[in-house]
Amino acid sequence: xxxxxxxxxxxxxxxxxxxxxxxxxxxxxxxxxxxxxxxxxxxxxxxxxxxxxxxxxxxxxxxxxxxxxxxxxxxxxxxxxxxxxxxxxxxxxxxxxxxxxxxxxxxxxxxxxxxxxxxxxxxxxxxxxxxxxxxxxxxxxxxxxxxxxxxxxxxxxxxxxxxxxxxxxxxxxxxxxxxxxxxxxxxxxxxxxxxxxxxxxxxxxxxxxxxxxxxxxxxxxxxxxxxxxxxxxxxxxxxxxxxxxxxxxxxxxxxxxxxxxxxxxxxxxxxxxxxxxxxxxxxxxxxxxxxxxxxxxxxxxxxxxxxxxxxxxxxxxxxxxxxxxxxxxxxxxxxxxxxxxxxxxxxxxxxxxxxxxxxxxxxxxxxxxxxxxxxxxxxxxxxxxxxxxxxxxxxxxxxxxxxxxxxxxxxxxxxxxxxxxxxxxxxxxxxxxxxxxxxxxxxxxxxxxxxxxxxxxxxxxxxxxxxxxxxxxxxxxxxxxxxxxxxxxxxxxxxxxxxxxxxxxxxxxxxxxxxxxxxxxxxxx
Ligand SMILES: O=CCCC(=O)C(=O)O
Numbered sequence: 001x002x003x004x005x006x007x008x009x010x011x012x013x014x015x016x017x018x019x020x021x022x023x024x025x026x027x028x029x030x031x032x033x034x035x036x037x038x039x040x041x042x043x044x045x046x047x048x049x050x051x052x053x054x055x056x057x058x059x060x061x062x063x064x065x066x067x068x069x070x071x072x073x074x075x076x077x078x079x080x081x082x083x084x085x086x087x088x089x090x091x092x093x094x095x096x097x098x099x100x101x102x103x104x105x106x107x108x109x110x111x112x113x114x115x116x117x118x119x120x121x122x123x124x125x126x127x128x129x130x131x132x133x134x135x136x137x138x139x140x141x142x143x144x145x146x147x148x149x150x151x152x153x154x155x156x157x158x159x160x161x162x163x164x165x166x167x168x169x170x171x172x173x174x175x176x177x178x179x180x181x182x183x184x185x186x187x188x189x190x191x192x193x194x195x196x197x198x199x200x201x202x203x204x205x206x207x208x209x210x211x212x213x214x215x216x217x218x219x220x221x222x223x224x225x226x227x228x229x230x231x232x233x234x235x236x237x238x239x240x241x242x243x244x245x246x247x248x249x250x251x252x253x254x255x256x257x258x259x260x261x262x263x264x265x266x267x268x269x270x271x272x273x274x275x276x277x278x279x280x281x282x283x284x285x286x287x288x289x290x291x292x293x294x295x296x297x298x299x300x301x302x303x304x305x306x307x308x309x310x311x312x313x314x315x316x317x318x319x320x321x322x323x324x325x326x327x328x329x330x331x332x333x334x335x336x337x338x339x340x341x342x343x344x345x346x347x348x349x350x351x352x353x354x355x356x357x358x359x360x361x362x363x364x365x366x367x368x369x370x371x372x373x374x375x376x377x378x379x380x381x382x383x384x385x386x387x388x389x390x391x392x393x394x395x396x397x398x399x400x401x402x403x404x405x406x407x408x409x410x411x412x413x414x415x416x417x418x419x420x421x422x423x424x425x426x427x428x429x430x431x432x433x434x435x436x437x438x439x440x441x442x443x444x445x446x447x448x449x450x451x452x453x454x455x456x457x458x459x460x461x462x463x464x465x466x467x468x469x470x471x472x473x474x475x476x477x478x479x480x481x482x483x484x485x486x487x488x489x490x491x492x493x494x495x496x497x498x499x500x501x502x503x504x505x506x507x508x509x510x511x512x513x514x515x516x517x518x519x520x521x522x523x524x525x
Contacts, residue, residue: 285320
């Protein structure tokens with residue numbers, strides 16, 4: 001159960017300053033008083049994290065993987081409680097939250113497997129060449145090491161998979177970094193339940209208590225203090241552009257600037273090519289609306305922009321999408337604030353002189369409900385006002401009508417960085433797709449064909465990232481095993497005595513991992 005505590009290392013404490021969870025479906029406050037953590041809590045948590053770092057970052061691969069698997073098992077053990085709590089705090093439906101629990105547990109297990117495989121260490125050995133002329137070469141051995149304690153900011157829209165034990169935390173643990181989580185106030189009970197599951201795993205695995213702390217709170221000051229704390233060495237964040245940029249600024253103003261991996265805003269363009277429209281315009285409509293309205297549109301992969309060449313086939317798509325959207329039920333949004341901001345964004349588009357409303361979803365009785373919205377405009381008008389390409393977080397999308405492929409290309413070229421781009425195409429569209437691909441590749445982290453952007457697989461090849469402002473650092477991903485790289489840095493040992501080298505670099509390869517020796521792969525034993 002949860003009681004509103006702050007969890008620092010193995011201990012729990014409370015503050016006089018409290019807040020309550022709000023059920024967005026009713027607008028009612030919950031009974032539990034959740035503590036707002038303060039600057040003293042930040043200092044305690046980061047001090048413990050710094051103390052835990054040396055031990056945690058040098059654990060054997062097996063011990064670290066076992067810890068991550070224990071976190072997964074502890075979360076699975078409280079699944080029913082977790083899902084019920086998250087339903088009350090987020091209004092997300094049960095199947096979605098059950099699925100998200102599975103994704104969270106699966107994600108943790110995948111990182112445990114990745115830790116054991118040891119490839120992420122990138123152990124690389126260039127043996128000495130004492131006889132090389134004109135100069136001998138020193139013995140050079142490189143591996144990746146953990147950065148240090150990481151601050152993780154949970155997201156509002158994925159209370160499990162992008163929150164306390166979500167991808168950022170899993171990746172940081174896998175890399176060997178202690179984690180201090182700033183809990184999201186939109187789902188504090190859910191956050192605390194997961195935090196307790198991690199706290200128990202730290203204890204049962206016999207790890208230093210500072211490997212994990214959980215700081216609930218509503219204030220920007222709390223997040224700011226965490227990022228400014230000199231013991232924190234990297235930050236993972238999923239949320240708004242304003243929030244992410246504020247953290248980037250704080251991190252850059254520190255005496256020692258640190259990386260902030262903020263996933264922020266994206267409208268995920270979908271290009272409908274002529275062949276696809278000719279062969280399946282009717283079917284594309286409801287499929288698009290399904291992706292648009294999924295989870296009340298509160299996905300950072302939500303298809304907020306559709307681009308296509310004007311004509312009768314596009315009209316068929318528009319009519320079909322409008323029919324599906326008109327029948328779409330409203331859905332409760334995560335918080336009253338998110339709902340208010342969605343309403344504002346939709347209203348701005350609806351009242352824009354260059355924009356026509358194509359369709360709206362069904363209006364419901366309850367509070368904080370998103371009513372889906374589809375708008376349309378022409379390419380020249382879209383390009384004339386950058387506001388038309390700003391993200392409206394929720395089930396809102398704008399269709400941009402173009403004259404030809406060249407105009408589609410120009411629209412793409414003027415977009416900001418995005419998480420995803422989708423191409424709906426048939427074989428007859430291959431030339432057009434080939435023309436657009438370089439422009440899309442320059443703008444996004446993931447390009448998908450004949451699917452929809454919502455629903456990110458957690459795999460080794462996944463990239464859930466992209467150029468600014470989809471993220472603050474487009475060189476990485478927040479989903480998939482590559483996410484560990486954000487919390488690692490390379491160190492090279494030169495002419496170091498074998499007994500003093502980290503195990504992965506020692507001559508006998510005691511961990512039996514795959515290494516690169518003299519440029520060639522030496523397979524795991
Ligand atoms: O909201 C951001 C994450 C989106 C995602 O993971 C998904 O679409 O599955």
